[in-house]
Amino acid sequence: MNEMNRQPGIRSLSSAIQSGVHRPPLVKQAECERHGPFQSLCHLGDIWLGCPACAAAEREAERQRDEQQRRAVRVQEWEARMGRAGIPERFRDRTLDSYVVSCEGQQMALDFAQAYADDFARVRKTGRSAIFMGNFGTGKTHLAVGIGLQVMREHKASVLFASAGRMVRMVKDSWARNSGVTESDVVAQMVFPDLLIVDEVGVQQGTEFERNVMFDVLNDRYEQRKPSLLLTNHSVEDLSSKYLGERVVDRLREDGGAVLKFSWDSGRRDIGGLAA
Numbered sequence: 001m002n003e004m005n006r007q008p009g010i011r012s013l014s015s016a017i018q019s020g021v022h023r024p025p026l027v028k029q030a031e032c033e034r035h036g037p038f039q040s041l042c043h044l045g046d047i048w049l050g051c052p053a054c055a056a057a058e059r060e061a062e063r064q065r066d067e068q069q070r071r072a073v074r075v076q077e078w079e080a081r082m083g084r085a086g087i088p089e090r091f092r093d094r095t096l097d098s099y100v101v102s103c104e105g106q107q108m109a110l111d112f113a114q115a116y117a118d119d120f121a122r123v124r125k126t127g128r129s130a131i132f133m134g135n136f137g138t139g140k141t142h143l144a145v146g147i148g149l150q151v152m153r154e155h156k157a158s159v160l161f162a163s164a165g166r167m168v169r170m171v172k173d174s175w176a177r178n179s180g181v182t183e184s185d186v187v188a189q190m191v192f193p194d195l196l197i198v199d200e201v202g203v204q205q206g207t208e209f210e211r212n213v214m215f216d217v218l219n220d221r222y223e224q225r226k227p228s229l230l231l232t233n234h235s236v237e238d239l240s241s242k243y244l245g246e247r248v249v250d251r252l253r254e255d256g257g258a259v260l261k262f263s264w265d266s267g268r269r270d271i272g273g274l275a276a
Contacts, residue, residue, distance in 0.1 A: 027039050030048070032054060034054060085148065085158075086162055087161045096146035098146075102264075108260075109132075112258065117146070120154075120157060127225030127255055128255045129227050129257045130227075130259070131253075131257075132144060132232070134264075139262060140262055141199060144161075148197055158195070164210075164214065170190075171183055171187070171213050187213075196221060197229045200232070201230050201243060202243045215247070228252065
């Protein structure tokens with residue numbers, strides 16, 4: 001009985017809708033102030049559609065606004081990742097593409113850096129590390145940062161850039177009563193990233209405490225198969241005897257770990273600071 005009572009209402013609503021629908025739609029000439037004359041269509045009742053060119057322009061404008069918003073979000077996310085990576089502002093444009101080659105040794109170094117970045121999925125699995133060794137101004141930092149930027153973009157890897165001195169200071173700062181972090185917390189922060197870039201290895205004084213900090217970080221990364229790039233002006237012998245210890249250097253060279261010697265002259269004066 002209830003079903004029968006509802007049927008007239010359904011039929012009435014359906015009839016009302018159908019009575020206002022024009023098939024085919026009504027057409028009339030209209031004028032757009034921007035695009036000129038157009039044919040306006042009416043599908044239902046007395047609702048006439050506006051200029052199709054204006055509607056298309058509004059859809060395109062909305063698409064562009066959406067794309068701009070998405071681009072802004074991507075830029076914000078990238079800047080946040082750069083901030084977490086600790087890459088100094090001065091070095092953030094040091095890509096592998098912008099590295100200037102003027103001798104065979106530089107080409108070999110660039111080829112290594114490009115292959116390392118391209119193959120980072122495998123590098124991350126094996127924990128393959130590398131040591132860039134040479135005088136200041138020979139491009140060590142440029143290539144290391146270039147690797148870091150590429151693996152961040154293409155492999156979505158986390159990267160941390162820090163000087164050896166900064167790593168030591170971070171551990172010392174954890175000793176303060178109000179620091180809010182422990183020494184273990186600081187070490188864990190440096191062990192966590194997929195790639196650690198340690199600049200200026202050997203600039204520190206070479207104390208036992210400094211060696212212990214470097215050992216704790218680099219050994220933990222070694223055990224977790226996490227790759228590290230070390231940049232230094234010193235020889236392997238100096239790193240082994242004074243600044244890192246023989247065990248750390250040996251472990252950095254395992255799994256195909258490379259030592260690249262940047263033996264050419266400083267390029268800072270010649271190419272306007274591109275090399276570092």
